[in-house]
Amino acid sequence: MDTATPAVTVALHDGASVIASSGQVDARRHGELLLPAVDRVLAEAGVKLDAVTGVVVGVGPGPYTGLRVGLVTAATFGSALSVPVHGICTLDGLAYAAGQDGGLEGPFAVATDARRKEVYWARYEDARTRTGDPAVDRPADIAAELAGLPVVGAGAALYPDAFPDARGPEHVSAASLASLAAERLAAGQELLEPQPLYLRRPDAQVPKNYKVVTPK
Known part of the structure; x- marks a missing residue:
């Protein structure tokens, strides 16, 4: 499962191939959509939750609130089922899909929307090989560095001046994430x-010079 981007996506993999998947794009309803998506995928596959032998969750980078929904849900399933929970970089899932579905051989980059007029991004030698750590930057600040490269993801589509060779898919799919894992x-x-990759502090922070008042 992955909730690091506006996509709420779930898939079931049997070790050889994806047997069911679901994806909806809604940046404001991760918590509302995730568990029904799990139910749909299990029903489509004709299995119960206790058949799951492991959980893979996208660790981002992504905005604080949405990302936490997937990570907390994955941890809960892992604890309840006594199965391992693995993390995988969300950008890696997009890169893998670009290679498998979009035919990109590399090199290329992946960029997702980080809000605040920024993108989360990383460079890839090919669909399976990231060449550095994910980062968060303004598109104009990395346009020269990525000049001439195809750029996959919604971040590329949002900023065509900085990323003129934007490619799909725009959003990660749990099917690709599961296959890569x-x-x-x-x-x-x-x-x-399965720890969150935030890259920056959350929007909600304690104000400076905040005074804690305790009863006497």
Whole structure:
């Protein structure tokens, strides 16, 4: 599952292929849409929740509130089912989809909307190989660095002046995330801890010079 972008996306993978998936784009309803999506995917696959043997969740980067919905839900499922919970970079899922579905061979970049007129982004040598850590920047500040490269994701579509060669998909799919995770696990690679990749502080912060009042 992934809720790091406006897409609320869930998929079920049997180790060989995706057997059911769901995706809805709504930046304001992650908490409302995620669990019904899980129910739909399980129903489509004809299995119960207790058949799940592991959980993979997108760790972002992404805005604080939406990202937390997926991570907390994944942790809850992991605890309730006593199964491992793995993290995977959301940008990696987009890059993998661009290679599998969009035919991009690389090099290229991925950019998602970070709000505040910024993007979360990373460069890729190919659909499976990220060449650096994810970052958050204003599009104009990285336009020269990414000049000549295709840029995948909603962040590219939002800023065509900075990213003239915008490519799809715009949003991550749990199907691609699950397929990439299954491929890495089968190869014996370790996935990330299911911890949020924020890259910046949340919008809501304690005001400076805040005084704590305690009863005497």
